[in-house]
Amino acid sequence: MGKISISDVEPVEASPAAVQSPPLVPADYPRSRLPVAPALSLASFLRMSGPPAPSILDAGEVRFVTSGRVAIALALKQMGIGPGDTVLVPSYHCASMIEPVIWAGATPLFYRIRPDTTVDLDDIVVKAASVRNVKALMATNYYGFHQPLVALRAFCDERGIQLLEDCAHSFLGSHAGRPLGSWGDYAIASSMKFFPVYEGGCLVSARHRLDGVALQSAGAGFEAKVMLNSVENGFAYGRLPLLRALMTLPMAVKNALWGVIKARRHGAAPALAPGSSDGGFGFDPAWLTKRSSLFSRSMLRLVSRRRMGELRRRNYRHLYDALSALPGCRPLFATLPDGVYPWVFPLLCDEPQALFRQLKSAGVPVIRFGEYLWPGVDATVCENSVDLSRRVLQFPCHQELRDDEIKWMIGQVRSAVKGEEGDLR
Template identity: 60%
Template sequence: MTEPRPKIPIAPVLSRASFGAPSGNAGSAGRRPASVLDAGQVRKVTSGRVAIALALREMGARAGDEVLVPAYHSPSMVPPVLWCGAEPVFYRIAADASVDLADVAARIGPATRAIMVTHYFGFPQDMAAIRALCDAHGLQLLEDCAHAFFGEHGGRPLGSWGDYAIASSMKFFPTYEGGCLVSSRCRLDGVVLHSAGPGFEAKAALAALENSFAYGRLPLLRAALGPLLRLKDLAWRALKSRRTTATSGAAAAPAPDASALAPASSDSGFDFEPRWVDKRSSWFSRAVMRLASTRRIAGLRRRHYLALEQAARALPGCRPLFASLPEGVVPWQCPLVFDDPETVFERLHAAGVPLVRFAQLRWPGVDATTCANSAMLARRVLALPCHQALREDELAWMAAQLRAALQPKAEAA
């Protein structure tokens, strides 16, 4: 008899996992993990891409400037550059996802204003060398901590090496939206944020709750709020029906769009909505970040990562992208490199395993001729979730599916 397939969240959802006493291997005797919030002044915004736009605006990026962007990237990193009027110039990375400093140096020109550097999957780049390169050329450094809300390098929190840093809090906390702009070198007095209004505040809270309920978390709260959520759905459908019904021969009013209440947040998105640049993160998201146990989040993420890494090391045709999990690293996902990624992806996807293929979609024109390693990693790396909301049975099930995808005959026997 086939066991039921669990529905596993690809990102953290609201549950007890993010709150309470520390758990697992948080590193350094379980001390509170360093985070971008420790790196300097902070502004909490609605997404990482909004934070990029604000950072570039504060840097003074404008038409005629160039911003160096890694060829291995989320396409959402590029529209903020264009919004400022600047031009993205893509630099190469090495096969281990480290910055190719020689290529960066070769691409620096008189129009170069800033360099973006990404800590992929939560693993730090060599920030001392990158900072030295920026200082030598008089360039500003934008430290992309979208994958690395927690972590440190060289005894300093990630986010403290750049002139500005950005983070995506929704990747690490069970919230619907959220990002951070941080600076350890510059004041953020010019970044004035406002509430996006009651509709946004309500959607941020309800969406986080409904996402949790959809994955079977917080069943008692779901039962208690069930009637209210059904009433909300009925009210929304009634509103849509009224607005799409033409009256007296007049043209129908446009139907309300729930997505307009909050910004796009897809990692693979190519869009950018300037109206969210001056909006702060919701009260709900900020409250969750304040109340969550960062020691518990870090410990569980490290423990889950190590469990998946151990399962992968025992399998043929598969290896972790990073050789080890250093002290202080709190991973976003568990990236694995496959010899036959398409076959494995098809099998895991068919089984219902949630997967991230970071940079599979890149900015148009950025291909293997731009950076062979970026194209290779985008094709061969499949990342499994290791967030704190995963349950032990879900981790075991994902490990079993990984074994079945790489050893189908042995599993069938």
């Protein structure tokens, strides 16, 4: 089956129903041999001396929700965004950033970004003046690297536009002496990208109270599923061996019972967690009133932000040093500034399609943010966004990767690019 192109997908109508994005074409790839996101282990709870890394949790009042896309929808709701309104959104994006705008009934207006992922402020000025009712601007700190937030804040203040700071890639970080997330009227983040949890996101505001955001538990089934899936993911990647041995029988019983439930429902098991937790697309407004699980909220307190930040920077530098000189490839960012705690290591590649297939087939945990842009977003809208969506491959640098795992991943990438033999041990 060939890849679905944007022209093959009909635009989604602005309707307050669950919004579906272009489906991914299934591929027969093996499971990644290393965890793409942090996997729960005993090391997750290790502490490092010194102050914690700055995070969005330091930026203002917080509400813990089940995903970043839910947090975006709640932010738009708090902003009063609705039908007839326009939201400036980046042309380099994933569907989860745009679906809540459509759900709110607003019109997304895509602005350009530069080759280094910073916003094209000149284009934003033009776009803001081109239509009426521009009520909000969404700015994304891609891969953990901040936008020119001082300039964006000034732009929004001058025009009475609300700023939504998208920190889905930047749970940790600071700029100009302030934590990321504190520049927007509202900010959102995704806990799943930084913590060893199965679900989680947050809505934050440094400027407004969040009393109007009322959340409730999603139920005992949800709470149990989140905890068990987080633990099982650790088991799958060789973490928590003693606990795995002790839970072999209980987990087998759980799986058998779950199979019976699915069979009785003719394969359609009840949705105990949002689709975002399983990497799914689509926005389900049923989760707008649901609070993040107790397990996930506890992990945000128990996992050391200092350790997370230090190890992410260390692993990023390791990947940078090992992969920056490969032919036909270069790191997307030339430096790792102070205050940046990266989500992943993005590598700009001349031949991304073949390299992606080879690495995925070898079990390398490579991902592609923005691979599927919203219908109608093409090179005429922003050539840089299309180029980045096609050419940037991302490799994990999270705190739960072991040294031998990083060495193996580097060996596989070098082997795929240069034909060298990777270390397969």
